[in-house]
Amino acid sequence: MPRPADPGNERAQRATRESRARAASVGRPEASFVDGAISAAVFLFAQAADAGKADKLVKELLSELAAAILATHPSKNFDLAESRRKIAARLAFRKVDDHKRFVAAGRRVKRKAPAA
Numbered sequence: 279m280p281r282p283a284d285p286g287n288e289r290a291q292r293a294t295r296e297s298r299a300r301a302a303s304v305g306r307p308e309a310s311f312v313d314g315a316i317s318a319a320v321f322l323f324a325q326a327a328d329a330g331k332a333d334k335l336v337k338e339l340l341s342e343l344a345a346a347i348l349a350t351h352p353s354k355n356f357d358l359a360e361s362r363r364k365i366a367a368r369l370a371f372r373k374v375d376d377h378k379r380f381v382a383a384g385r386r387v388k389r390k391a392p393a394a
Contacts, residue, residue, distance in 0.1 A: 318383075321380060323336070324370075341369065344361070344365050345365055346358070348365075
């Protein structure tokens with residue numbers, strides 16, 4: 279949710295608007311969209327792990343890392359167990375339209391064998 283504009287911070291606001299306009303003109307996504315894409319990729323990986331097509335240990339590691347990151351948030355008091363529950367729920371559920379879009383995007387990714 280955007281913060282209310284601070285009238286005393288017009289210079290920084292103008293710089294932000296200009297930076298966003300430059301980024302948009304070259305097709306560079308803002309951080310919030312990148313965060314969403316990373317989240318969607320983790321969701322797809324979790325689905326693949328549940329289907330036996332990816333390593334479940336990696337899924338568990340990603341889930342545990344995310345829970346630890348939430349539980350150590352500097353300005354929130356997130357409980358580790360509650361963080362784990364919420365992450366498990368988010369990895370299991372997506373809107374049907376989102377799920378279809380994510381799966382279609384995943385099919386377009388060229389997969390390469392990891393370097394030995």
